[in-house]
Amino acid sequence: MSKDKVIVAKRYALALYEVAGVAKLEETVAELRVVKHVLESNKDLQKVLSHPKVTKGQKKELIKESIGAELSTPVMNTIFLMVDRNRYLFITEMAAQFIELANEAQGIADAQVYSVRPLTDDELQKMEQTFAAKVGKRALRINNIVDPSLVGGVKIRIGNRIFDGSISGKLNRMERQLASHGS
Structure with a gap:
């Protein structure tokens, strides 16, 4: 754009x-x-x-x-x-x-939470509290997106920041780390 x-x-x-x-x-x-x-x-x-x-x-x-x-x-x-x-x-x-x-103006940020299954309201509320503080916002407006390719865990995108706690993300990081040390 x-x-x-x-x-x-x-x-x-x-x-x-x-x-x-x-x-x-x-x-x-x-x-x-x-x-x-x-x-x-x-x-x-x-x-x-x-x-x-x-x-x-x-x-x-x-x-x-x-x-x-x-x-x-x-x-x-x-x-x-x-x-x-x-x-x-x-x-x-x-x-x-x-x-x-x-x-x-309201201290809110939009967040996409990718998970292998729909998260419960309690889980979403805990994520909101945790990650709102990390990005300096009062609250998050969360959109839960089901993504089976994650294998497990969650990946959160808030603006241009990504917090990847998914198993597939960890496997990708391990693969890159092994590839960089192996050559």
Whole structure:
């Protein structure tokens, strides 16, 4: 992703953050997660939005039909402004930037926990407490992903940090260590 795309998306995210305010932060984050999911999972919608023969009015109507029923006025107005300014390709990045801003303001981080089986609520809560402190956050919003290739243990990704306590990860590290000492 280009640096310009991130800069532009962050400007719109900051503007929406100012408009939405702290009182509506969680609601706005939830709405933007839906927007991001719909746009990322629907490649046909992305193609139509980027097609030059589709008018801005048609693009707005399509967005409203696809995801607009659940969106608040500030979110919808931000998205429509981005369409008006031909920035519709940056909407998903704007949503990601806003979520990042909101998480930072609340002291929360998103985490993906990979395990060989679904973890219980108690296990997830213990992981949240342990790893939130390690990354300097108040809390973690955990998404548990089942990955049988881990063999055992867990792997946690928080932002760009990875904590790998899986058996497959340990085996890979041992293999690299043996290969480096063997030559």
